[in-house]
Each structure stands twice: as C-alpha cells, then as structure tokens.
Amino acid sequence: MQQQCKISLPGNKEYSPAKTFAQMSAWCEQNQVTHDRYGEGELIQSFEQKLAKLLGFEAGLFVITGTMTQPTALQIACEMKRSNKVAMHPSSHIQLNENQGYQLQQRFNLLPVGKPFQPWVLEDLVKIPDTLAAVLYELPMREIGGQLPSFEELSRIKAHCGQNNIHLHMDGARLWETAAYYQKDYAEICKGFDSVYVSMYKGIGGLGGAMLLGDQAFIDQAAVWMHRQGGSVYHRTPYVVAAAMQFEQRLALMPTLFGRTKQVYKILSEFPSLTPNPVKPQANMLHIHLPISQDKAIVLRDKLATEHSLWIGNPQQGMLAEQSYIEWYVGDRLLEMSDDELRGYLQLIEQGCV
Numbered sequence: 001m002q003q004q005c006k007i008s009l010p011g012n013k014e015y016s017p018a019k020t021f022a023q024m025s026a027w028c029e030q031n032q033v034t035h036d037r038y039g040e041g042e043l044i045q046s047f048e049q050k051l052a053k054l055l056g057f058e059a060g061l062f063v064i065t066g067t068m069t070q071p072t073a074l075q076i077a078c079e080m081k082r083s084n085k086v087a088m089h090p091s092s093h094i095q096l097n098e099n100q101g102y103q104l105q106q107r108f109n110l111l112p113v114g115k116p117f118q119p120w121v122l123e124d125l126v127k128i129p130d131t132l133a134a135v136l137y138e139l140p141m142r143e144i145g146g147q148l149p150s151f152e153e154l155s156r157i158k159a160h161c162g163q164n165n166i167h168l169h170m171d172g173a174r175l176w177e178t179a180a181y182y183q184k185d186y187a188e189i190c191k192g193f194d195s196v197y198v199s200m201y202k203g204i205g206g207l208g209g210a211m212l213l214g215d216q217a218f219i220d221q222a223a224v225w226m227h228r229q230g231g232s233v234y235h236r237t238p239y240v241v242a243a244a245m246q247f248e249q250r251l252a253l254m255p256t257l258f259g260r261t262k263q264v265y266k267i268l269s270e271f272p273s274l275t276p277n278p279v280k281p282q283a284n285m286l287h288i289h290l291p292i293s294q295d296k297a298i299v300l301r302d303k304l305a306t307e308h309s310l311w312i313g314n315p316q317q318g319m320l321a322e323q324s325y326i327e328w329y330v331g332d333r334l335l336e337m338s339d340d341e342l343r344g345y346l347q348l349i350e351q352g353c354v
Contacts, residue, residue, distance in 0.1 A: 001302065005311040009345060012205055012331035020207075020242070027245040035237045039223075044240045051211050055196055056187030059219040062200075062240060064231050066173060066210040067098050069197045072225045073212055074134050075107040077167035077194070083133035087113040089120055091143035092136060093171060108133070119149040122156045135161055138171035139178050139189070145277040145327075146174070146285035151182050151189075158192030170196040176203040176251060177283040180258035194218070204250045206243030209236070257284040261330040267342055271350045277325070284330040289318060292353050297324040300352040310345060 002008065015023075027033070036044040039062065048060035063069040071094060078084050086108045088094065094102055095110060102108060111128055114120025119141055137157065140146040149157075161168040170193045179186055190196050195214040200206040212222055226232065261281040268276050268288070275289040290297050297315030304310040313326035328334070334342065 001305050002311045004309070005305050006309040007345070008311040008333055009337075009342075010311075010313045010326075010328040010331070011333060012329070013333060024238070024241050024245060028241060033237065033241060035235045036240070038232050038234060039236060041237070043244065044236055047240055047244050048211065051198070052213055054186055055190045055198075055213050057190070057196070057213040057215065059214065059216045061212045061219045061222055061226070062236055063210045063212055063222075063226055064233055064236070064239070065208070066093075066197055066199055067101070068226065068229055068231050069210045069212050070094055070136070070169070070171060071098070071102045071105070071107050072222055072229070073169055073195050073197065073214075073218075074102070074136065074167075076218065076221050076225065077134040077169065078108045081133035081165065081167060083131050084108045085111055085130050085132050086134045086136065087111045087125065087128055087132055088136035089114050089138065089141065090116045091141060092138055093142075093173070094136070096143065117144055119144075119147050119153075121149065121153050122160055125157065125160065132164075132166050134167040134169055136169045136171055137193075138173070140174055140283040140285070142174065142285070142327075145287035146177070146283040147278050148178060148181060148282045151184065155192070161194075162192065167194045168192065169194065172196050173199045173202050174283065174285070176254055177258075177285065180255045180284070181282050200239060200243040203254075204243050205246055207239050209239035209243065254284070257330055257335060260284070260335045261286070263339070264328075264330055264334060264342070267339060267346065270343065271346050273350050273353055274346060285328065286330075287325045287327050289323060289325045290315065290349070290353050291322060292324060293317065293322050294324040297326070300349070303352065304348060308348060310348065312345075312349060 033043050034041060044062055048062055052058060052060040074086050090112045114124040140148045158168060175198050178189060182189055195218060198211050200209040200211060261284040265276060265281055268274055273291050277287045277289060294315050294317035301312055301315060304312055313328060315324045315326050318324050
C-alpha cells in the first residue's frame, strides 16, 4: 500500500533497484572500483579508515548487519572486563527488536537503566549495584521519538565510565542526525566512547550494512567474531558502494533536515490534537501522538492511502487505549514539500482523528 501511494510524509525518497544500480555502476566506473574479497580491498578498507578518522577512532570494520555488530561488541567488552553484565535503556534495539538473541546465545546479562520514556542520566546508572562490564547509550533514542541527553549529561556519563573501567558503547544507528542538535563534530560526540556502531543505510541511504569503530585491538577481535558468525560475505562491494557514493552529500544535508524539522514543529503547533514527542526537536525525527487507538489509526492510514494516495506512517499503540503514534523521519520528502501542502495533509490526519 505504501509503494502505491504518490505522497509519503516520513523518510527519504527511495529509488527503484534499476536506478540505484545504475547510479552505483556509474560511480564505480568514475572511481575505478574493484571488488573486495572477504573485506580486503581498496574501497572497503579506505571507507573503514575514513569513518574511523571522522569519528575519532583507530580503526573501523564494515559488518553486514547492526544486529550482528552490537551484541558482538558488547560480548567482547564483557570478556575484556571479566563481567557479563551490560546496562542499557529499556527501549534499546537489543532488548526490543532482536528476539533476545543476546540471551539465547548466552552472550551477556542485560540490566535496564533509566525510565522508559526519557533519556537516562548518570544518577540512574549509579543506582545499579552490580559490577558492569559495559553500558550502551543510543544516540538518539528512536523508540522515544529521537530524544537525546544534554551534552553535559553525556559528558558526565563518559567520565564515570572511564573512571570505573566500564566499556561505554554507542548505538549510533542514527548518530548522523545528532550533530546538528549538539552543534559538535562527530569526533567530539564520540570522544569518551570505547566503541561505536553506525548504520550505513539509516540516514545515509545505502543498501544495508553497518560499521563498528574502536581501537585496533578491539576491531581485530571483532573481525574474528564476525567470521565465526558467518559474517564474512565474499563481496561487500555493493553495500559499501551504495553508502560511500552518497556519504558526504547525506552528511552535508543533515543541518538542513534539522532546520526543516523545526519548521515542521511550528506547523504542527497549528494542529493541537497532533502532539509531537519530544516537545522540541532534538533530531530530524519525531513521534506524532494521535488521540485515537492504533486500530482506528490503521483504518485512517489505509483510508488516506486509498482515497488520497497519502502515506502517513505505521501507527503504534500508545500507553492509553485511545492513543497511538506515528514516527516521522524528516527527510527528502518533507524537505521538498511546501508548508501549505504539509498543512493540508496534517488537516486530513486531524480530521480523521475526530
């Protein structure tokens, strides 16, 4: 149904495989790209080094999925620290979206930190009485609308982990969206983290894949573990090319997307029944809470798709019975849309909530 809609509000534009592959082919010809073999090759290794330098680390490792990347990084941290306890927010991807792989594979024990609907702070961490091997912080926190801790609070957490021999890992799936809010470069945001995972398709628009950053010894160990898990794909060229060919352009666009997010918030204020979370933009993403249940919101979504060729996103159930929310990533689509067009679509959503 989404693919049949002419207008989609959240996210970036998606191109057909034919167009995407044609763009990749042209870029490969222009840059004389040759295939890697099991992760060894000029393109992939230079791209790993490029991201490591950008984020302030010694080394980087391309990994085929983030779901493979993060538990592996935390497992290595546990082995290094001789503890099997890892703290992370209840909304973390590892806990909510990975079918408890960390638990069934007996990689580590997970301890929740903080309150479910807001970023956690140092005071939440020090309440945990156990000796921790690692702590994960997601920047920004997707499941609560893209919220971020203040940079001062993040600095306190970094200092505490450094002083207490705790491995601090970043789930940076959407790290690229944080710099415009913090007004810091990526290396400064990452400084104090022992390892960082970033996505090669969220925000960047690649076909898939992830990058793990850390010191050389950590990355060398991670490479062995990725091989043990079947992550040694023969040619990783397609994934690397799809990300590398547009990497600079996508990063350069992030401040503009954050500026557009601020404009979207102003327009949303004209529709009191549509409530954004967070209250003020902290990244170019947000949740819009609707005064109807998920079932009713799905009916509304399908009606708008069928009658207006308009895709508003996939509704999720809120805490209250008559409450739901949709997630918007403010990307190309909203950037290129006029304010009046957006008002018209929001009016359709609000009218459907009555």
